[in-house]
Structure formats: C-alpha cells, structure tokens
Amino acid sequence: MSPITRVAIAGATGNLGPAIVTQLLSAGFKVTALTRDASAAKVPAGVSTTTVDYSSLSSLTAALKGQDAVVSTLGSLAIDKQLLLVEAAAAAGVKRFIPSDFGSNTVHPKAAALPVYGDKVAVQKLLKEKAAANPSFTYSIILNGPFLDWGIMVGFVLDAKNKKITLYDGGERLFSATTLESIGKAVVGSFQKFEETKNRPVYVSSAVVSSKGLLEIAKKAVGAEGWTVTDASTDELVAQAWEELKKDKPNPDVFVYNFIKAAIWGEGYGAKFDKTDNELLGIKQLSDKDLEAIIAGFA
Known part of the structure; x- marks a missing residue:
C-alpha cells in the first residue's frame, strides 16, 4: 500500500x-x-x-x-x-x-x-x-520528453493549424513525447x-516518433496540401545559443529554445528513451490513429 x-x-x-x-x-x-x-x-x-x-x-x-x-x-x-x-x-x-x-x-x-x-x-x-x-x-x-499535445497546440512540435513543421537534421531522428x-x-x-x-x-512516453513521421500522420489528419516544411540544423542552433550567451544581455528566446530543441531533436541527447516505465505506471502507447486524432483536434 x-x-x-x-x-x-x-x-x-x-x-x-x-x-x-x-x-x-x-x-x-x-x-x-x-x-x-x-x-x-x-x-x-x-x-x-x-x-x-x-x-x-x-x-x-x-x-x-x-x-x-x-x-x-x-x-x-x-x-x-x-x-x-x-x-x-x-x-x-x-x-x-x-x-x-x-x-x-x-x-x-x-x-x-x-x-x-x-x-x-x-x-x-x-x-x-x-x-x-x-x-x-x-x-x-x-x-x-516534449509535451506532445501541448506541443502540437502551440506549434512547437508541429503546427497543425497553419500546416507548418521544422525538420531538424532531416527530421528522421526518433524522440519520445x-x-x-x-x-x-x-x-x-x-x-x-x-x-x-x-x-x-x-x-514515460506516449509515442516514439520522428518529425518526418509525425508530418506524414499530420497529412492524413488535416490534408497533404499546403504544408510549409523548414529544414534546420541542431548543430547550428547550439552554436547560435553559445554565441548568444557571450553577449552582455543574452536573449533567452534564442539560447533557451535553441538548447531545448537540440536536446529533443539533436544527436546523442537521449531523447529517444531506450526503456520506459509505461507498463509499471499504466501509461498507454498511442497508435498512429490516436496521433491523427490529436493533430486534427488542433487544426
């Protein structure tokens, strides 16, 4: 007990x-x-x-x-x-x-x-x-990992409403959310x-996804046309963040979010959990259909 x-x-x-x-x-x-x-x-x-x-x-x-x-x-x-x-x-x-x-x-x-x-x-x-x-x-x-539904709602993980997404380092790296x-x-x-x-x-993790995979699910949820896809490098984000920190008054909107994005989508930060406590804690793993429904709900 x-x-x-x-x-x-x-x-x-x-x-x-x-x-x-x-x-x-x-x-x-x-x-x-x-x-x-x-x-x-x-x-x-x-x-x-x-x-x-x-x-x-x-x-x-x-x-x-x-x-x-x-x-x-x-x-x-x-x-x-x-x-x-x-x-x-x-x-x-x-x-x-x-x-x-x-x-x-x-x-x-x-x-x-x-x-x-x-x-x-x-x-x-x-x-x-x-x-x-x-x-x-x-x-x-x-x-x-990142808040999955909230991250879609505010456009951080994927912007379903405006059909926008950034693919970091090609967008194929898996991360837990x-x-x-x-x-x-x-x-x-x-x-x-x-x-x-x-x-x-x-x-814990509701889903293990890649940005590119999430984009494909989103296309099924809200339509394949009209997407704006931006490519970005996490190495460049980290370099920019370190440069920003050298300034007398560094801008948190630059260095904070750049480092966070690197930790989620960069190489070697442990963003894809090798093991989870989902079974112990009764956490459900979402299917692609579940993800479609979440994305559609914020479109």
Whole structure:
C-alpha cells in the first residue's frame, strides 16, 4: 500500500499543473495547491489552497507539515524557490518529492551539460543529497520528453493549424513525447508504485516518433496540401545559443529554445528513451490513429 495520500503541488496552474491535479483528484489523493495569493488561485473544486512565501524556508516548511508528497511544476526561473522547496519538504517530513523536470532527458550526460538544464541538475543534486541523508525522504524524476499535445497546440512540435513543421537534421531522428494527461498519470503511478519508483528517474512516453513521421500522420489528419516544411540544423542552433550567451544581455528566446530543441531533436541527447516505465505506471502507447486524432483536434 502506498504511503502517499496527501499531495502538495507548487504550480497548480500553468501548462502542466492542471493535468497533474486532475489525475491526482481522479485517483483519490487529497491535493493542496501552494499559492502566493489564495484569492487569485484558480484551482479545481476539491483542491485546498495554502498561501506560502516561496522565499521563506519557515513558511514553506509550515505549509508542508502533514503532506506526504510534493509535486513541483515551478518554472526554471524559479530555481531558487524550488531548491528552498526541497529543503522545506525534507524538513517537514515529506516522503516523496517530484521536481519540475518533466521534459528532456536531463540525467543524460550530454543533455545535462546544456546550460538551459543547469537549474534542473542542481535540484537533482540536492534531492540526492537529502535522500542520502534521510532514508524516509525520497524522490522521483519524471522524464517524458516534449509535451506532445501541448506541443502540437502551440506549434512547437508541429503546427497543425497553419500546416507548418521544422525538420531538424532531416527530421528522421526518433524522440519520445508524452501527452499532458499521461504525465499526470505518471505522477499518480509513481506514488502508487512507491518503492519501484524511489530515488530514480522515471521514464514515460506516449509515442516514439520522428518529425518526418509525425508530418506524414499530420497529412492524413488535416490534408497533404499546403504544408510549409523548414529544414534546420541542431548543430547550428547550439552554436547560435553559445554565441548568444557571450553577449552582455543574452536573449533567452534564442539560447533557451535553441538548447531545448537540440536536446529533443539533436544527436546523442537521449531523447529517444531506450526503456520506459509505461507498463509499471499504466501509461498507454498511442497508435498512429490516436496521433491523427490529436493533430486534427488542433487544426
């Protein structure tokens, strides 16, 4: 039986937070959203809210007392707050911490070396230290590749509405991607399979696809005519990102996204997961027909 019943979530709104909250509630967990301003918090029915000062260890520790687990979906700009959140969780007796990773294979050496993931690697390091010092404190790092449905909705993975796609390095390299719903289910599953997911990366994937393969599926979903296909080099993206970082005021829209794109579509970043925990956590692998339906839904 899982020791997790009460879950606090930092970042209950945004792109991913609501999907996680929905799955936690569906599975019967008691969910508390940590918020800076309770009156402004837009959380679903059934979710409690606790106002916290993310810059105060004592405030966070008090808020996490009695919680069994913490899920963070805080953005990378809030790294200092996430480090403090880990400290507070350990001090409050939390049993499981899931950090705001939820993306590229940041435990892979080549991906971990990219500056854009330095914050996530710092959190991973702190989690390992806390778990080593206190066996009752554990963590799971959920790695899911790009958000599949969200990435299609906003045109990052593929722009179905405007029929546009970028093929990086020819577009034939496979990468793992996951829907928001399945990421939420992976969080639930990691709590339910508490021992099996303890103190390690947890890999999940809704689909293993190539950009070129996704384009062919999209043509079936929304029509083969009128597509704008752009070719790009991930090596050039990385070179541009490093050059941008040399500037006095580097533009995050250049270096952040260039590094992320390289980690997803470049060579040797571990973007195609060799093994996943799908079976353990009950994550469904999507068929081509499923992908067609998702793409058509955003056209």
